[in-house]
Amino acid sequence: MEADYADKRILITGGTGSFGQTVTEALLERGAAEVRVLSRDEAKQDAMRHQFGDSRLRLYIGDVRDYLSVERATRGVDYVFHAAALKQVPSGEFFPMEAVRTNILGTENVIRASEDHGVKSLVCLSTDKAVYPINAMGMSKAMMEKVAQSHGLNNPTASTIVSCVRYGNVMYSRGSVIPHFIRQLRDGNPLTVTDPTMTRFMMSLADSVKLVEHAFVNAKQGDLFIRKAPSCTIGDLATALCNLYGITPDVRVIGTRHAEKLSESLATGAELARSDDMGDYYRINPDSRDLNYAPYFEEGVEGISAFEDYDSHTTERLTIEGVEELLLSIPQLRSDLEKWTKDGNNSARVHV
Numbered sequence: 001m002e003a004d005y006a007d008k009r010i011l012i013t014g015g016t017g018s019f020g021q022t023v024t025e026a027l028l029e030r031g032a033a034e035v036r037v038l039s040r041d042e043a044k045q046d047a048m049r050h051q052f053g054d055s056r057l058r059l060y061i062g063d064v065r066d067y068l069s070v071e072r073a074t075r076g077v078d079y080v081f082h083a084a085a086l087k088q089v090p091s092g093e094f095f096p097m098e099a100v101r102t103n104i105l106g107t108e109n110v111i112r113a114s115e116d117h118g119v120k121s122l123v124c125l126s127t128d129k130a131v132y133p134i135n136a137m138g139m140s141k142a143m144m145e146k147v148a149q150s151h152g153l154n155n156p157t158a159s160t161i162v163s164c165v166r167y168g169n170v171m172y173s174r175g176s177v178i179p180h181f182i183r184q185l186r187d188g189n190p191l192t193v194t195d196p197t198m199t200r201f202m203m204s205l206a207d208s209v210k211l212v213e214h215a216f217v218n219a220k221q222g223d224l225f226i227r228k229a230p231s232c233t234i235g236d237l238a239t240a241l242c243n244l245y246g247i248t249p250d251v252r253v254i255g256t257r258h259a260e261k262l263s264e265s266l267a268t269g270a271e272l273a274r275s276d277d278m279g280d281y282y283r284i285n286p287d288s289r290d291l292n293y294a295p296y297f298e299e300g301v302e303g304i305s306a307f308e309d310y311d312s313h314t315t316e317r318l319t320i321e322g323v324e325e326l327l328l329s330i331p332q333l334r335s336d337l338e339k340w341t342k343d344g345n346n347s348a349r350v351h352v
């Protein structure tokens with residue numbers, strides 16, 4: 001089922017990124033009365049204003065850390081997509097309190113403002129790095145999820161439904177490995193592969209937008225949704241890109257980067273034990289025990305250990321051909337490849 005955005009006002013925090021722009025386009029197309037973007041960067045907002053040229057797009061300068069700016073942007077809004085975040089793993093290691101301020105306290109502000117202004121539904125964007133986190137960015141996102149879930153636990157009569165969605169790697173998103181490898185290929189530089197056996201869940205931007213929509217349509221208080229996704233090794237991802245661009249570059253194995261894992265988990269076994277299988281999605285229901293400590297000490301929950309983690313090492317693994325097919329489904333990558341072929345690089349493979 002599709003969400004009904006017609007005549008609705010929607011706020012996207014952090015809306016100038018790849019995700020925000022894709023969602024904005026979809027919302028405007030589907031008749032939203034107003035799409036508000038709350039973000040810090042005037043230049044990116046200005047670029048977006050020119051790109052869309054639609055008076056229903058309203059750009060709010062502000063920061064989720066500042067309650068007043070969030071509060072102003074939330075007035076009269078029906079739905080909120082909360083995408084604003086500090087997402088870079090390395091910077092989080094050096095400035096963890098910055099991740100705390102934006103990802104945790106900022107989320108608290110967004111929830112409070114949404115509740116104060118009668119927002120119907122708020123979806124907070126999280127990441128697989130929040131599961132068994134080993135870096136500050138993932139830890140702050142894990143705390144963000146807890147803050148989101150505690151909203152319903154602490155306010156049984158809350159008017160705003162607060163839910164979360166967890167992503168794997170969004171393919172071709174700004175600053176991620178796919179555009180980075182493509183740049184290296186086009187520039188004739190060696191490909192820098194951290195560890196060819198490392199695995200990641202691969203998700204297209206279009207699927208990540210569907211995941212948020214699924215949450216809007218289906219969320220109950222405190223739910224967390226994941227979309228089932230295949231994974232691939234980084235070695236296979238590099239090979240697939242080389243095949244598509246028709247290049248055989250030097251490959252430099254540079255080793256695992258600061259605070260990264262060999263695989264990621266989209267959900268723990270314990271979470272899957274309290275989840276509903278919804279076809280392409282899992283709904284992870286919140287832990288509904290109340291503020292009564294006895295169950296934590298005296299009773300466990302049977303059956304939790306029967307579930308395995310949903311991990312990128314053990315989920316459906318794409319073949320190199322499968323990765324190529326998925327890459328070719330990304331419109332920007334396709335048009336980059338077409339341009340590359342037009343420029344005389346005839347061994348590139350646009351049509352498979």
Ligand SMILES: O=c1ccn([C@@H]2O[C@H](COP(=O)(O)OP(=O)(O)O[C@H]3O[C@H](CO)[C@@H](O)[C@H](O)[C@H]3O)[C@@H](O)[C@H]2O)c(=O)[nH]1
Nearest residue numbers: 087127128129167168169176177178192193194195198234
């Ligand atoms: O030069 C490079 C850069 C990256 N990688 C590998 O490519 C994979 C993906 O890297 P990248 O695109 O930088 O993504 P992640 O570090 O996995 O993190 C991204 O994906 C997460 C979801 O897992 C989001 O939470 C983060 O914000 C987002 O940066 C990883 O295995 C890296 O080790 C390389 O092999 N060579």
